[in-house]
Each structure stands twice: as structure tokens, then as C-alpha cells.
Amino acid sequence: SERYLALCPTTISSSDSAVDSATFVEEQKARTVLRERYIRSLLAMVKKDVHFTMYERVKVNAVFGASDIDILNFQVSDLQTPLGVQKEALIRCPDIISYSFSIDAGLKD
Amino acid sequence: MNEWCKKTPLEWQALLHKELKVCAHEKQQHQGWLFTVDPVSANIVLVSFEPDGKASIVTVMGHAVETVEVLNEGSDAISNRLVSLFMPVAPQKHSK
Structure with missing residues (x-):
């Protein structure tokens, strides 16, 4: 595009x-x-619980769903905010400083 | 746009599989092996291997990067571990 x-x-x-x-x-x-x-x-992050660190020391957790191609928005589910759980949400990437998640490193042979 | 976002893909590629320390906005610091840098957003994907057999992945958004420092040049073993974490199993060899 x-x-x-x-x-x-x-x-x-x-x-x-x-x-x-x-x-x-x-x-x-x-x-x-x-x-x-x-x-x-x-792709490895899909359906994983992701921890987002945003500006102004805001930290939230959500289940990652998808991103648009230019990495401007993340679609997430079960966004845990101080005001309650948002079932579906979009997070604007410019508001994020970093995000993290963990996966099984399962040593493949 | 910060200095990090202005780098070329070749400069980013030269850092692959090295251990980096990244300082970002609001005094955040992250350390890990570089799996990739997204050429569109300049996001930095760092991996650290935990003792319990898990890998923790931290992505620092390109727009929030302040400084990047190389701590360790890495090795073939680290490269292989990083690739096997995300990449599909190598394709089978087919006869001609």
C-alpha cells in the first residue's frame, strides 16, 4: 500500500x-x-499473555491477537486495565515503550 | 525520528545474534540476544534464555530507543538457538 x-x-x-x-x-x-x-x-506471540509497558509508567497485560502491517496498532483481547478488563481492544503502538512475553525454548534436536 | 530509526537495514543486520543492552524512554533498560530489528518500525526483538527452559522475549519499540550497546559478539550456538526458537523446521531435502 x-x-x-x-x-x-x-x-x-x-x-x-x-x-x-x-x-x-x-x-x-x-x-x-x-x-x-x-x-x-x-506469530509466536499470538494467543500469548503479553506484558505492555507504556508511557507514564502504565503497565498492562493482554492476550495478543494481531498487528497491522505498518505496526501502528495491536489488536488484543482481555486487556487488563485499572478500570477493569476490556474484552477486545486496540493498542496504539506509538503509546508503547516495550512489550514482553515468554515461550517454551524446548530444545529441538 | 531518532538515530536508531535512521539506521539502514544493513547496519541492523550486522548486529544480529549479538548480545545488546538497549536503553529506552523513561529510563528503561533491556538486555538480550538480538533476534531481529523490524525494518519498518525499527522495533528491537531481544531474547533471553531462562534457566527453567523458557525464553523471554522483549521488544523495544524503535521510536523509544535511546542507546544501543553491544555486550557480546555471540556465537554459532546462540545463532542456532535463536533461529530454532522462531523459524519453522528446515525443509526436507528433495531429490532432483
Whole structure:
């Protein structure tokens, strides 16, 4: 989408010479590797209890559901707020400082 | 936009599988092995392995990052553990 492209600018301008096109390919490869890994980390978080640390020392727990592609909103369930449990909610990512969860590291052989 | 968000994907990739200490807004500090940096949001995914066989995953939002410091260069063993945590089992070899 155009919104996505605007959020993800290439760091090398397209007017540069052929020397840079090799760098461009390298950069795109790096972007792919990093992005795939990030999406897998989100997949690992689905249906897990996630602890969100937000601005102004707000700490909340919720069950993670989904994210939009530009990581602007997280859809969560059972958001535990000081005013009670919100069955379904959207968390705006710019309000978050960090989030954490844990998974089984089960050593696979 | 902070310094961290302005880095290129190649600079982020160079940090993969290293142990990092990340300082973020409101004096937050996090430490762990770098699994990835999202190239869109610059979010940092750190993994620490707990003694009870669990892995704890902390993601620091790119917009909240203040400083990033490398503590340990990592090893093949750590790389393999990180990859096997999230990635699907390697595809079977098929005959030609």
C-alpha cells in the first residue's frame, strides 16, 4: 500500500549509479531477512499473555491477537486495565515503550 | 525520528545474534540476544534464555530507543538457538 511505502523508504536514492544498485540489492535482502524474522516473532506471540509497558509508567497485560502491517496498532483481547478488563481492544503502538512475553525454548534436536 | 530509526537495514543486520543492552524512554533498560530489528518500525526483538527452559522475549519499540550497546559478539550456538526458537523446521531435502 502507499501508506506502507511511505513508512518504509529505501535509504539509497534511485538516481544513483550502477555501483549502488548492488548495494540496493544487498539492502533489500537484509530488509527481507529482518522483516520475516519480525513477523515470525509476532506469530509466536499470538494467543500469548503479553506484558505492555507504556508511557507514564502504565503497565498492562493482554492476550495478543494481531498487528497491522505498518505496526501502528495491536489488536488484543482481555486487556487488563485499572478500570477493569476490556474484552477486545486496540493498542496504539506509538503509546508503547516495550512489550514482553515468554515461550517454551524446548530444545529441538 | 531518532538515530536508531535512521539506521539502514544493513547496519541492523550486522548486529544480529549479538548480545545488546538497549536503553529506552523513561529510563528503561533491556538486555538480550538480538533476534531481529523490524525494518519498518525499527522495533528491537531481544531474547533471553531462562534457566527453567523458557525464553523471554522483549521488544523495544524503535521510536523509544535511546542507546544501543553491544555486550557480546555471540556465537554459532546462540545463532542456532535463536533461529530454532522462531523459524519453522528446515525443509526436507528433495531429490532432483
